[in-house]
Amino acid sequence: MKKKWAVLLYSALSLSLLAACSDSGGNEAKQSAGSDDSTLTVWAWDKNFNIPIMEMAGEYYKKDGHEDFKVNVVEMSNEDTKQKMVSGFTSGVSEGLPDIVLIEDYDTQSFFINYEDKFAELSNDIAFEEFAQYKVDAVTHNDGVYAIPFDSGSxxxxxxxxxxxxxxxxxxxxxxxxxxxxxxxxxxxxxxxxxxxxxxxxxxxxxxxxxxxxxxxxxxxxxxxxxxxxxxxxxxxxxxxxxxxxxxxxxxxxxxxxxxxxxxxxxxxxxxxxxxxxxxxxxxxxxxxxxxxxxxxxxxxxxxxxxxxxxNLGGSSWAVLEDSPNKDLAIDFLKTEFAGNDEFYQEILVDKGAVGTYIPSQTGEAYQYKDPYFNDAQIYKDFSEWSAEIPGVxxxxxxxxxxxxxxxxxxxxxxxxxxxxxxxxxxxxxxxxxxxx
Structure with missing residues (x-):
């Protein structure tokens, strides 16, 4: 099954709905995970959304008492991300893979079923009851939870x-x-x-x-x-x-x-x-x-x-690679910012339109924000209310x-x-x- 799924990923160069721009090239030399014990390498797509949000999380973590911390976000399309991950997993060579990778929710089960041992199990580290259940379900396999839910696709x-x-x-x-x-x-x-x-x-x-x-x-x-x-x-x-x-x-x-x-x-x-x-x-x-x-x-x-x-359209979650030399740092970083920092979620909501699925963040004033770009409509309140009506699949x-x-x-x-x-x-x-x- 692993081999067949890998072949399918290699041949399907543009299956994903959310494929963004390919890696810009200048980051190629920086892709090796764990270049030092205070730097995390992250693979993600979308320079208007996922990438600046992850960089913002890095700044929050640095201010939270980790002065030497750095996050190196490598821009890579969803398709390239999947192909490079599968290539690394099937070859058994973890060098060059990231510490943290963004995975679209449509792909999580395929990754976790076929490569369960390649991802860190997080249920002992993260309070997943504080996330929307449909998102937790998407990253759960055999009673283990293998990624931190991120954004809603309302x-x-x-x-x-x-x-x-x-x-x-x-x-x-x-x-x-x-x-x-x-x-x-x-x-x-x-x-x-x-x-x-x-x-x-x-x-x-x-x-x-x-x-x-x-x-x-x-x-x-x-x-x-x-x-x-x-x-x-x-x-x-x-x-x-x-x-x-x-x-x-x-x-x-x-x-x-x-x-x-x-x-x-x-x-x-x-x-x-x-x-x-x-x-x-x-x-x-x-x-x-x-x-x-x-x-x-x-x-x-x-x-x-x-x-x-x-x-719902899309939505994604952050996974930590089991073989990352900086696994503990990666988990603590995600736990601190994506599973515990309400201020961070309020900022990315207004600044980037990121409706997170971390439930404690959804009661903040930012959800009442009247966006002047949309003629003062309460876009985040509206999309959040719609999300409660989305049928599950x-x-x-x-x-x-x-x-x-x-x-x-x-x-x-x-x-x-x-x-x-x-x-x-x-x-x-x-x-x-x-x-x-």
Whole structure:
């Protein structure tokens, strides 16, 4: 199983929803973990969110009485992180691996099941009852807890009020949309403003499917862990939605979370973004657009009973490597700041839009903050309240394989080479071939 999973990770160069910019190169010489006993090397992605937050945590820890402490955060895409971790684990060579690594919640079970002995078990060090239970569940394996939960992925629809007004829509018109209404608005925006409606590659738009599935309490797998494509009502509805977006050229075809996708949003090329609360930091990085953005809940499915307007996208956790020469320091650092520092959480909430899942931090005044960028809307209060309505799902161990299977056939469906039924049948066959079922 370990070998098969490693091969899949090597071959799937862009499965993750949140893949960010690749390592900048200048940090290559600094990647070796444990370069001294007061420096921690951390692998993370997203220079607008995860990276500056980890650097801020390092400054807090230094002020907490650890004057010589340093945190060396290496910017590395999610995909590169996974591939380099698997390479190190399978080769048995720990040199060059980090002390702490950021792992997306969709990937945690695969890592901990296949490489359990490579991660430090933390239940004796961290009070996990103080974190949101759905996040703790994501990093629990065989009664052990192998990472510290970090951010919530509570999702919403961000939109440019000026572009929508030009297309004939008010903020009231954007409330409680269905997915088909969302597409129609996109058509009107493109026709009347000439702007792209969204920015992502439709045949790789499985993050839309995942938001929609979680909003209905469903996932790629059934209760027995078997692949659930052909009869999954969410996948069927969202495949049609994605095809409509592609056919009408509503999406600028760029990688959603790579530099070109972020640039399309921050340069003003697009009118809307379906993403999580953590994406607010990226939107706010375009200071010239302050006051032009608003948000609402995500669109709702029409064909699925009990569907909601609430979902999760992404979210991640911090894991410590068992073989790190600085394991004890890494655990103490994470415990002190990410599992105990309310002031730190209040600051990253306002500064970076980081809605943490550390429960004691959620009663602070920062959650009442009226953000001038969003015309004094209480964005953190709203997204936090939405998070309480998110249906829970079991991500299983093969989410990335399921993503790859669907992406392998979506374009043929868009091009009318396959019917919807044929497309989903082929996707199931691909998935079963990869996992050996």
């Amino acid at each position: 999702a919403g629809l961000y939109y440019r009020t000026d572009y929508l007004e030009e297309a004939g829509y008010s903020p009231e018109d954007m409330q409680d949309l269905t997915w088909s209404e969302f597409v129609q608005i996109g058509k009107d925006v493109k026709e009347k403003t000439g702007k792209w409606f969204v920015a992502f590659i439709p045949n790789r738009g499985t993050h839309y499917m995942q938001m929609a599935m979680q909003s209905a309490g469903l996932w790629y797998f059934d209760d027995q862990g078997k692949v659930f494509f052909k009869d999954n009502p969410v996948i069927r509805e969202m495949a049609v939605i994605l095809k409509d977006i592609e056919k009408n050229q509503l999406a600028k075809p760029v990688d959603y979370f790579a530099a070109e996708g972020i640039g399309a949003v921050t340069s003003g090329e697009v009118a809307a973004v379906n993403s999580a609360v953590w994406y607010s930091a990226t939107i706010k990085s375009a200071e010239d657009q302050a006051g032009k953005w608003a948000y609402t809940n995500i669109p709702k499915l029409e064909t699925v009973e009990n569907a909601t307007h609430f979902s 079991d991500y299983g161990v093969n989410t990335n394989v399921a993503v790859d299977a669907l992406r392998s056939v979506l374009q043929d469906y868009f091009d009318d080479k396959l019917t919807l039924d044929e497309m989903l049948e082929q996707a199931e066959e691909y998935y079963n071939m990869q996992v050996g079922e």
